[in-house]
Amino acid sequence: xxxxxxxxxxxxxxxxxxxxxxxxxxxxxxxxxxxxxxxxxxxxxxxxxxxxxxxxxxxxxxxxxxxxxxxxxxxxxxxxxxxxxxxxxxxxxxxxxxxxxxxxxxxxxxxxxxxxxxxxxxxxxxxxxxxxxxxxxxxxxxxxxxxxxxxxxxxxxxxxxxxxxxxxxxxxxxxxxxxxxxxxxxxxxxxxxxxxxxxxxxxxxxxxxxxxxxxxxxxxxxxxxxxxxxxxxxxxxxxxxxxxxxxxxxxxxxxxx
Amino acid sequence: xxxxxxxxxxxxxxxxxxxxxxxxxxxxxxxxxxxxxxxxxxxxxxxxxxxxxxxxxxxxxxxxxxxxxxxxxxxxxxxxxxxxxxxxxxxxxxxxxxxxxxxxxxxxxxxxxxxxxxxxxxxxxxxxxxxxxxxxxxxxxxxxxxxxxxxxxxxxxxxxxxxxxxxxxxxxxxxxxxxxxxxxxxxxxxxxxxxxxxxxxxxxxxxxxxxxxxxxxxxxxxxxxxxxxxxxxxxxxxxxxxxxxxxxxxxxxxxxxxxxxxxxxxxxxxxxxxxxxxxxxxx
Numbered sequence: 001x002x003x004x005x006x007x008x009x010x011x012x013x014x015x016x017x018x019x020x021x022x023x024x025x026x027x028x029x030x031x032x033x034x035x036x037x038x039x040x041x042x043x044x045x046x047x048x049x050x051x052x053x054x055x056x057x058x059x060x061x062x063x064x065x066x067x068x069x070x071x072x073x074x075x076x077x078x079x080x081x082x083x084x085x086x087x088x089x090x091x092x093x094x095x096x097x098x099x100x101x102x103x104x105x106x107x108x109x110x111x112x113x114x115x116x117x118x119x120x121x122x123x124x125x126x127x128x129x130x131x132x133x134x135x136x137x138x139x140x141x142x143x144x145x146x147x148x149x150x151x152x153x154x155x156x157x158x159x160x161x162x163x164x165x166x167x168x169x170x171x172x173x174x175x176x177x178x179x180x181x182x183x184x185x186x187x188x189x190x191x192x193x194x195x196x197x198x199x200x201x202x203x204x205x206x207x208x209x210x211x212x213x214x215x216x217x218x219x220x221x222x223x224x225x226x227x228x229x230x231x232x233x234x235x236x237x238x239x240x241x242x243x244x245x246x247x248x249x250x251x252x253x254x255x256x257x
Numbered sequence: 258x259x260x261x262x263x264x265x266x267x268x269x270x271x272x273x274x275x276x277x278x279x280x281x282x283x284x285x286x287x288x289x290x291x292x293x294x295x296x297x298x299x300x301x302x303x304x305x306x307x308x309x310x311x312x313x314x315x316x317x318x319x320x321x322x323x324x325x326x327x328x329x330x331x332x333x334x335x336x337x338x339x340x341x342x343x344x345x346x347x348x349x350x351x352x353x354x355x356x357x358x359x360x361x362x363x364x365x366x367x368x369x370x371x372x373x374x375x376x377x378x379x380x381x382x383x384x385x386x387x388x389x390x391x392x393x394x395x396x397x398x399x400x401x402x403x404x405x406x407x408x409x410x411x412x413x414x415x416x417x418x419x420x421x422x423x424x425x426x427x428x429x430x431x432x433x434x435x436x437x438x439x440x441x442x443x444x445x446x447x448x449x450x451x452x453x454x455x456x457x458x459x460x461x462x463x464x465x466x467x468x469x470x471x472x473x474x475x476x477x478x479x480x481x482x483x484x485x486x487x488x489x490x491x492x493x494x495x496x497x498x499x500x501x502x503x504x505x506x507x508x509x510x511x512x513x514x515x516x517x518x519x520x521x522x523x524x525x526x527x528x529x530x531x532x533x534x535x536x537x538x539x540x
Contacts, residue, residue, distance in 0.1 A: 077520065230398025237460035
């Protein structure tokens with residue numbers, strides 16, 4: 001039976017930590033994209049030596065989370081950022097699919113939110129300690145001191161992920177084996193429905209006039225009926241977008257800008 | 258109190274000093290992920306940026322460096338990418354302030370607050386709701402069969418686009434001051450660009466949805482000799498993946514017109530899946 005080695009568990013914990021800080025690998029430049037599940041899944045796949053399966057699961061989860069936006073620090077979907085780092089590896093070794101991975105992630109989300117709240121209290125403390133440093137004129141220290149706030153990130157990611165990866169294996173194995181066929185049948189139906197949430201949340205922000213659904217339906221049919229891949233559809237989309245951009249020119253000129 | 262002529266000359270030269278701009282830009286870059294709290298949000302990143310250049314602005318004057326840092330120990334929040342223009346503008350104003358005390362702190366603080374809202378509005382709709390999802394959609398399309406290319410593409414495309422945009426905005430904010438922020442907020446370009454990009458987004462999302470979602474029916478109707486497989490003989494004949502399209506449109510209706518939260522829909526989908534499975538309407 002396959003299992004997660006200590007080295008793998010530590011690596012998973014370490015990468016979950018540095019991606020959670022937002023620093024890895026290029027600070028702000030890569031911060032938002034490095035919080036996306038599909039990128040996490042690639043790193044997990046590389047550590048577990050099973051990129052292909054990790055990508056297939058990752059695409060389903062990423063699709064459900066594509067509409068995830070953080071406006072003013074408030075997330076719109078359950079936070080699965082940490083849970084993915086142990087749910088996916090455990091699913092990979094026990095042969096579970098996207099449905100089970102997502103179920104484990106969603107079940108852990110409230111614990112994750114609670115841990116983040118505790119972390120916020122700690123960050124508050126760091127914030128005021130930094131003010132005190134400036135007050136005392138220790139300018140050089142005050143520049144990088146706030147990075148210590150990631151001690152709380154370390155506990156909520158590295159410690160959680162590493163420990164659960166090591167102790168959770170038999171529990172997940174037993175859980176996966178005990179699932180009756182009707183439950184996995186329901187989960188399969190469920191996972192086929194879930195991507196609609198992420199995409200539609202996004203569409204609600206993009207569609208102001210229901211006539212714009214024409215573009216959506218055309219995009220849908222380019223893939224479903226004509227079998228085009230995403231790159232080709234993007235190219236056609238760029239053409240349509242450019243035409244719209246050109247058409248909006250006269251209105252702009254009238255304002256004299 | 259005005260700085261000496263030599264000092265003013267040195268401060269003026271900072272505007273064209275490539276090394277200084279890149280030092281400030283990288284501080285901005287590394288400071289954003291440092292300590293995001295609800296009390297001050299991105300405020301600390303601005304403080305950190307100012308403190309790191311404090312020595313260039315007020316060499317050897319710890320009191321003034323302290324004043325500079327403490328002035329920026331306040332709440333500040335925006336969209337970080339387009340917000341680079343605010344960081345740049347504030348830095349430029351602080352350089353002016355170091356030259357002669359003519360620019361009062363209140364002006365810098367109110368400019369900072371006044372720009373934060375509009376820039377966040379454009380940035381959230383342009384980058385968070387359009388650029389990122391389009392890039393992710395292409396990534397999902399590349400990886401849905403197990404290829405690792407999707408995440409690699411996502412990383413490169415986003416980081417390069419975000420990097421170029423942030424750097425140019427930071428630099429022009431620093432050099433041109435308010436002019437560059439004004440162009441960003443008031444020019445017609447955004448009014449033309451956003452509808453065009455929205456269309457691109459909607460079209461690509463349609464395509465990726467069709468490639469990702471696969472809602473099927475297991476319904477089979479038998480009457481004597483006649484057997485009708487609803488999925489292959491009815492639905493696919495009408496329009497391939499029409500059940501996925503229907504599920505998506507119902508979800509849209511629930512979010513937009515029934516004001517259901519995404520979390521609630523994710524939970525309600527479990528009983529729907531169970532009913533669908535047991536009645537074989539869905540498989």
